[in-house]
Amino acid sequence: MLAEEIAASLGMPIIPWHIKSTTKAQQGLYEYDAVSRLRDSQLGDDKVHDIANYIEKGKLWDAFDADNKVVLLIDEIDKADIEFPNDLLLELDKMEFFVYETGEIVKAKVRPIVVITSNNEKELPDAFLRRCFFHYIQFPDRETMKEIVDVHYPDIKKDLVKEAMEIFFDVRKVPGLKKKPSTSELIDWLKLLMADDIPDEILTNRDTSKAIPPLYGALVKNEQDVQLLERLAFMNRRQASGNNSGGPG
Incomplete structure (x- = not known):
């Protein structure tokens, strides 16, 4: 561009x-x-x-x-x-x-x-x-990313974008990912979410540390990354379950 x-x-x-x-x-x-x-x-x-x-x-x-x-x-x-x-x-x-x-x-x-x-x-x-003038293009922040999404999908529901972007940036922050999802992955994922008519409630307050996102195949394109997310989600759910069931001895 x-x-x-x-x-x-x-x-x-x-x-x-x-x-x-x-x-x-x-x-x-x-x-x-x-x-x-x-x-x-x-x-x-x-x-x-x-x-x-x-x-x-x-x-x-x-x-x-x-x-x-x-x-x-x-x-x-x-x-x-x-x-x-x-x-x-x-x-x-x-x-x-x-x-x-x-x-x-x-x-x-x-x-x-x-x-x-x-x-x-x-x-x-x-x-x-040595013969080049180097310019690094930073990854878009949330506001810029929202503008990019609006260009691609001007009629998309604002709540869907808000919740999807929360999950998207949470996934990008997961340590150890070999390939962080990029802008194109977010655009493709939103397209699938709209095509499948995924309700906003499924995304609302979704804790990505305990459950991988719906239709995650559009976001995560590396098998090791999928296994990492599944393993982290399982471990965090088990830890949460142990904390909830624990009590005074």
């Missing part, structure tokens, strides 16, 4: 490059389709004489080739392998790269604004980070 906001506020187009685990740095520059060229040569196609016909431009090429300043979003860079950031160091530093097949140098006509996002799933190389 940060890149989109920058682009919108500055009136610039955005070029998004969404990174996957299989993405290679070279794909951001260009890809040469040698197989298609070989096939066309066997078929006698005249376009084989121009190798540029078999080069597919990547997102960096698009950004460098733009006549006006653009925002280049490299989204979730930590999904790729550990060498991915280093493989882009020179190109992002110099704002140019060499195309071996054609012998041309692609230089940025206008230096783009490059926004790189990471979920901290992997540590990024120090050499790469």
